[in-house]
Amino acid sequence: MKLKHLVVMSMMTVAAGCTSSHQDAQTTFDKYPVYDGEWEEMVYAPSVTKFSLWAPTAQEVRVLLYEKGQGGSAYRMVKMEPASDGMWQARVDEDLKGKFYTFNVKIDDVWQGDTPGLLAKAVGVNGDRAAIIDWGATNPKGWNEDKRPLLKRFSDIIIYELHHRDFSIDTVAGIHNRGKFLALTEEGTKTYLGEKTGLDHLKELGVTHVQLLPSFDFSSVDETKLDKPQYNWGYDPKNYNVPEGSYATDPYKPDVRIREFKQMVMALHRAGIRVVMDVVYNHTAIIKGSNFERTVPGYFYRTDDEGKWANASGCGNETASERPMMRRFMIESVCYWAREYHIDGFRFDLMGIHDIETMNEIRRALDRIDPTIYIYGEGWAANRPQLPDSLLAMKKNAPQLPHIGMFCDEMRDALRGPWNDESKGAFVIGRMGHAAGVKFGLVGGTAHPQLSVKHAAASVQSTTLADSLTEDSLATVKAERELHFWATQPDQLISYVSCHDDLCLADRLKTTLPGLSEQEMNALAKLAATAVFTSQGIPFWYAGDEILRDKQGVVNSYKSPDAVNAIDWRRKTSHHDFFDYVRGLIAMRKAHPSFCMGDASLIAKHLEFLPTPASNVVAFRIKGSPAGDSWLNTVVVLNARTEPVQVNVPEGRYWIACRDGRVDNVLGLGTLTGNVLTVAPRTAMIVHQ
Incomplete structure (x- = not known):
């Protein structure tokens, strides 16, 4: 992940609850009580609404009730009482349906400021106030009968990454609810030339899983100004357990975004497609003013040895997954999405910031719900995290993270070139010395008897062409010597050539081979796609690359306008040959288990x-x-x-x-x-x- 959102905090001295010493602060946090009861901040019934908040350092806590989700003053303040293990509680014996609320915590005689809480599940516009709603009314017709599409094993997965707005904002797509959750519920949508778009396009392509870029409530889009063009990927979390309001048809009504998100999931399930959420627990949009910091200052974030906010995310902060209540927060959150919204998988942004124990606890918790829910993420961090490498969910620690996948940047870079040099190509453009990385991805990152130093040297000696002892052969030997087979099973490796980060596939090819013709680009893209879909790892495809989308060479388009990010559906006609090729590869993979054996010993043998x-x-x-x-x-x-x-x-x-x-x-x-x-x-x- 690169710097994705608008707010990059400057380093600050640690707020209340931390000391200037990293070690002393950790010792202090270790003494905080850990709440192990049912963790619900608001429970509604017509006769009574109960409120709870974990705030172990608070002197006082209060709940403020509002008539609206934005504007106006609180019409009532309710004092909360301390309970066990840092929890505060209050109740209101009247029907509060349709009202909004915030919490405010007093620490060291200072009121920290209003928040919707840590676990808000319904909010008003822009997510500043939590909402009291009737949850039964958020279920669309048929929701109780919704079922996850059949998945026999993880190795059968084919992932398609999309951004809601990119996928459906183009008017040519013929989609009514452009840029909304509901866009993925519409059937029969076509371009004026008759090409299928939207949900029907996904079915035609044949993918098994759709990975949605952040769809929780994020900070960078003002939901009160949706009449003006706004764009962001959404890697700036605000409320982790609420759908993003800008993707709903009415962000002012808390139940609408919830119901429409469920409609989207149900429509995808009926189409035979599972749904993956891109989750960003590694950092928040801001520190000062965040829900975490206003509730339990310092606790949810790591600091460096100087007592300053750590920044492994590259976005101004990094969360402390190893602390018991942050770990529990993450577990509770993913389980909530899996149960309430029937989510089928989770892609963890910068997963290498999180600790191994937390990720394994999440795996075990989801297994109890449904063991076919898939987990994967980026096995790296933007900067060095504050925990030792041996404790982090990095690629090199994959053997300690069974049934948790990681992106294979070795294969990506071997196919298209390094992430830190967009102008430099690799295997698909004929650049020498990258065959080893391609082979690494083809075997799913698992140990293979032919990928070794001894074998690499032998292959150089046995080849017959003069150029075999040139730079390419030496580079191949060096690359194979440095290969680290981090996957114990192929379902731990995500094979891909592009994603939302960096250039899309067509732009990368044009950048690395200036003057490339459309015919040449088509051929090279097919070569890359063939490697991805014949890999024994789990193939991952970036939305629009199947019609060779063009983002005008913008590398980090996290806030670029629709003119850059929107998928131009006219390209499905002009690049239909490439679409048919990708669709054919997917159909071939699904029909023939030779391409997804799913077991490291079978791969080594066959x-x-x-x-x-x-x-x-x-x-x-x-x-x-x-x-x-x-x-x-x-x-x-x-x-x-x-x-x-x-x-x-x-x-x-x-x-x-x-x-x-x-x-x-x-x-x-x-x-x-x-x-x-x-x-x-x-x-x-x-x-x-």
Whole structure:
């Protein structure tokens, strides 16, 4: 993750509750009581509403009641009484349905300021006041019968990352609720040229999971000014347990955003698509004035050795997942989304900031709800976190995080080039020395007998072309020597070539090869897509890349206007060939378990890398028919060179499923007999027996 939101706090001295010493502050926080009862801040019934707030350092706490979600003064103040383990409680014996409330905490004789609480689940416009609503009225018709689409195993997952506004704001899409949750409920939407858009596009593409960029209540969009264009990715959390109001048709009515979010989930489920939320527990939009800091100052954030706010997120702060009540907050939050909103998975932003124990506790808690709920995240941080590396949910600690996936930047960078140099390409543009990273992703990041220093050196010595002992071969040996097989099982590795961060696929190709023609870009993009969808890891695709979306070369478009970020649905017609190719790869993967064996021992046994006659070529064979696949001895060749190559394969008759930029895994593209595959320049070839 890069710097994603508008507010980047300057470092500050630690507020009340911390000392100038990092160690002393931690010792102080360790003494805070841990509440283990049912954690609900507001429980409504027509006869009584009960309020609770965990504020262990407070002298006084009060609840203020309002008629509206914004503006006006409180019409009543209710004093809260201390209870056990830092909890404060109050009750109001009347029907408060439709009212709004805030908490205010007094510490060291200073009132900290109003907040909707830590766990607000319904709020008014802009999320400044929590709302008292009838939860039964938020369920759309059929919600109680909503079921998660069938998922037999994590290795069957195919993820599609989208931003609500990007996906549906273009008027060409024919979507009525543009930029809203409800956009993903509309069926039958098409462009004026008849191309399917929206929900029907997702069904046509064939993905299994949609990953929604932050959809909780975030700070950067003013919900009172939605008549004016506003844009943000939403990585600036405000209220973690409430849907974002700018994606609702009426942000002033607390029940509307809740009901419409559920309608969206239900529509996707009915389409056979699971829903993943992008969650950002690693930092908040601000510190001073945040719900955390106004309730229990200092507790929810880490500090450095000088007592200043730590900044592993690159956004001004980092949360302290290792502290018991922050850990519980995260667990309660994801479980709430899974139960109340039927969410099927969670993508953790900068997961490497969180500690291993917290992530494993989240995994166990979700397993008790439904073990098919998938968890994955970024196994890194923007800056160095305040915990030792050995305690963090980083890639290198993946063996301690079973059934938690992580993005494979090794494969991403090997395919398209490094994240910190947009002008530098890699394998798909023919740059030498990146085959090892591609192979790493193809085996799902699991240990493979052919990916070793010994094997790399042998492959250099055995090759026949003169250029094999050049920079490319030496780079390959070095890369394979440095490979760290961090995944214990392939469901821990997310294979991808682009995402919302950095350039989209088309822009990256244009940047690394200036003057690239549309035909050349199409070919290179197909090569990258083939690697992603034949990887034994879990494939991940950025929305719009299947029609080669264009973001005008903007690298970090977190607040760029629709003119940059919106998917131009006319491109589905002009780039339909590429869309068909990606759709074909997805259909092939779903139909043939050889591409998603789901077990490291099976991959080591069945996936064999074949000798190639030149650099910038990767070839592998899946021996036999793993998991009873109807295809036998499947061979995949990725040729990034500008001339044809010939790859030796075992003698036999082969059916062609992919060749010359076309995919057809049902009828096929013909047959060939012999022991040599001739693969055209900058294309992939897939054959089977």
